[in-house]
Amino acid sequence: MPATLRDVAEYAQVSMRTVSNVVSGYTHVSERMRKHVLQAIDELGYRPNPVARTLRTGRTGMLAFVVPEIDVPYFSALARDVIDAAAEVGYRVMIDQTGHDHDHERDLLTGNDRTMLFDGILFSPLVTKAELLEMNSPTQMPLVLLGEHEFDGRYDHVAIDNVRAAYDAVRHLLDTGRTRVAAIGAQPLEEYATPQQRTVGYELALREVGIEPEQRYARPAAHYSRADGYGAAVELLALDVRPDAIFCFSDLLAMGAMRAVFDAGLSVPQDVAIIGIDNIEEGRFSRPSLSTISLDTSFIAEQAIARVTARIETPDLRPRQIVAPHTLRIRESTASIER
Amino acid sequence: MPATLRDVAEYAQVSMRTVSNVVSGYTHVSERMRKHVLQAIDELGYRPNPVARTLRTGRTGMLAFVVPEIDVPYFSALARDVIDAAAEVGYRVMIDQTGHDHDHERDLLTGNDRTMLFDGILFSPLVTKAELLEMNSPTQMPLVLLGEHEFDGRYDHVAIDNVRAAYDAVRHLLDTGRTRVAAIGAQPLEEYATPQQRTVGYELALREVGIEPEQRYARPAAHYSRADGYGAAVELLALDVRPDAIFCFSDLLAMGAMRAVFDAGLSVPQDVAIIGIDNIEEGRFSRPSLSTISLDTSFIAEQAIARVTARIETPDLRPRQIVAPHTLRIRESTASIER
DNA sequence: TCTACTGTTTGCAACGATAGCAAAGTTGCG
DNA sequence: CGCAACTTTGCTATCGTTGCAAACAGTAGA
CATH class of the missing domain: 3.40.50.2300 (Response regulator)
Structure with missing residues (x-):
């Protein structure tokens, strides 16, 4: 049974709120108090529970990178760049393989599944154009499409010409x-x-x-x-x-x-x-x-990450179509x- | 703003409790009521919030598959089998690439990171033996090691000879x-x-x-x-x-x-x-x-999934070393x- | 000495779902 | 008509964390 914030608070004889302040780096905490709390945290081996934090803040700090097949070299190479680009701006990336499974793709987009575990999605789609159009609407999850260009401007894209x-x-x-x-x-x-x-x-x-x-x-x-x-x-x-x-x-x-x-x-x-x-x-x-x-996969990755993070901050951005260079x-x- | 359980309850003019019963497939619900509630759910586009559910139940239904580099063909092929094997038993798999990054691996094992988002971990390790031994102890997250064999029996392994x-x-x-x-x-x-x-x-x-x-x-x-x-x-x-x-x-x-x-x-x-x-x-x-x-990657994947799910049910299983065939x-x- | 202010610390409520319990309402059956 | 079984409900607590606002302390200025 891992230690909770409450355990730390009781152990350190301070309020939960103060412990939380220390953990999340709030500015108005005296040096003495910070030391004291940190020691309690250390002694109890406390780790913040990301699920609870997510429930409260609505942010997971995770992005989903969705591909049909991860064992296609192009996708795994792109995945690598995406992971690196995301790390730069403080996001972790989970790779989700749909495996030519339309249902799975649909679940993701309609939020049927565990979608809410992510702040945004980078999506290399397999499904048809028409279907896609209606799907994302219910969730409004920030979404960037990779590799496809011909959707009519309702989503952000990054792709080559x-x-x-x-x-x-x-x-x-x-x-x-x-x-x-x-x-x-x-x-x-x-x-x-x-x-x-x-x-x-x-x-x-x-x-x-x-x-x-x-x-x-x-x-x-x-x-x-x-x-x-x-x-x-x-x-x-x-x-x-x-x-x-x-x-x-x-x-x-x-x-x-x-x-x-x-x-x-x-x-x-x-x-x-x-x-x-x-x-x-x-x-x-x-x-x-x-x-x-x-x-240029690193270009694609960087642009996609920039775009999805921007959309997380500001949901109502106008969709942009970004063309990646090729040689x-x-x-x-x-x-x-x-x- | 997605609909919540409460929204559904109000909309359908029933109690939250009843909606919850319908959603989670409780037995004592009349057919009429079930239909009624399901319709309300459909009309509002309600999706249970997995984060809240996880916080309450302690289960996420997700496993992490951790590899050093996903663009190594062996890993991406194995990932594919792991995803399939997990789907068979109702789990989703997220791929996490550590990228030769010891800190990242350590974070995962010590639960420093977002580990709690997963019910278990399949781990193709990069770190040294000695380090590994101490790490998992604080979290007690169900863990199966893939591809390494020489750890002294404290963890489940699946690997070839x-x-x-x-x-x-x-x-x-x-x-x-x-x-x-x-x-x-x-x-x-x-x-x-x-x-x-x-x-x-x-x-x-x-x-x-x-x-x-x-x-x-x-x-x-x-x-x-x-x-x-x-x-x-x-x-x-x-x-x-x-x-x-x-x-x-x-x-x-x-x-x-x-x-x-x-x-x-x-x-x-x-x-x-x-x-x-x-x-x-x-x-x-x-x-x-x-x-x-x-x-035999599908053997490895199946055994690993079987092992980690067993350990999720029964945390105190004795560690086993499973040898996968090779030809x-x-x-x-x-x-x-x-x- | 009293007010004004900055800086620290705290209590309470809320995020959304689930679970237990007990009670109220409904239905069926003898 | 009475009893039992089945449905549905309200209430409250819980998961672990953070936002908000208020309370508190300490110091400087008048």
Whole structure:
């Protein structure tokens, strides 16, 4: 049974209020009293109960970082930056994995769950646009969306310019002399904004050099996993006119695609160039190393934290859309080939 | 301002007590009344405040999964299984990254921090043995250690047999005809149990076939990262008598080591065989694919959850040490070579 | 010496939900 | 009609902490 504030007060022969003042660093406490109380605290091994404190103050000092799958390298890398950025401003971050579970996401947003344990939420959404719109309203929990951009201004967002990022990637492939550029990661459902936008960028770059996008070169991928990348690439390589480059919507897809190329007895980048998006560390050590679009995750994290903390202080801020920078990282997987 | 129990009671014209009975599924409530109250709850959008409930009942329904770095694939994969296993028994899991920060770990264990927000902790520790022993005592928070085994029976553990796992890995290298087997991952500080035990297994396997372990073939690694694996492998390859196999204490080290071998103009497995531990997905898609010791993470997760929930119910259980199975996964990186 | 003021300390209530208890009201059954 | 079982209620206490305002002490100025 841990010691409470009351125990300390009785033990030190002072009022609970004074003990509380000492604990929370209230200014008007004499040095003598402070010492006295601190000693009592120490002797009883007292620790403030954060639950009680939260009930009273309404603040938990914790943020939730919600992702579909924490074992996706991009998310875990981002999580790390988010945790660091939050620590800078005195918040702790708990990671919550929704696991492609719409119900779980809905619970979070509707406050069905333990949401009130957090002061704010950073959310990398999976659910559809329309659904999201109505959800957060009942709780009014400060919320910042990461990675999605196409919601109509009702929430704060931090994300890259997906159209531009895809354009830059494909443009790079074209610049190295490839002409049959395939894509992996398109989504049939139009509720998912990110793949939509990346598809737009992909087609834009192709058309700009006079190439009409071909339907059969655009393969869907359900989960942005290595396995999906592998499977999609196998299909692409089986086409009668094989692509000479593949733009993958994520590095993980690209890792799978690379392996599929090798298993087909072909070579990256000689036969097929490959580029991804995310700049995960795995791609720097792979063979060949993976060209990619690098997202500035620490920028994203810092902006998101700044935004959510601002909204905690001032709930009625106007929502802002923040665009994070991205840069092309050219590595071995898209090396130019002389013919 | 969210609705409270009192609001619901007033709105439905019933007592708070009755509302509480409905919410918590008390038996003696008529069907009519239940419907009536539920409707009021729905109309007001009432959600029980988990903080208040926790303060009253002492239960949060949440577990903390504490890891040094969430962006280490092994940890994020384990996190996933832990979350699933916990969901099975009605608990939610929050991931807490300590980031090699001893203070943070200490805070958690001493209850300095927000520990009381959780009913129990699953802990993949970083701190030294001696420190750990004293820490948890003040809080008595149910605690299960993952991945470490050498603490003297004061806590529940779930971990593989590290000596045996290392032995199996090295034995496999020897079986494929390699004789100069190096290791990456030893730790100079003896407080870290896992590397110690893996070193023991490594040396055991060597001696068993009459090879005396050489100091220069055992390289330390501070962080079990790709970069550390790369650096250590570069050093090994620069030796006048180059090793023909490398046993890495983690798959991540192995990925770095593989890249170092290629950068030195050599080949895996022809010139140097490489094996790791963890069986991360990355190693199934890498080129060559990585032989490894596979840990049964879902077993680890299930056992850990079973243990911590049991301890939540019955705090005075005798600590148990649970050994998780491991299996050798032979892939391309240790293929036999004919000479 | 008395007032004014700053600085310290305290008592009470409240945060929102739960639990125990006893009593009051309702219904069913013989 | 009376008794028992079932429902519903009001009241009060509790979890541990902090906000508010008042009370108290001590010192300086008039």
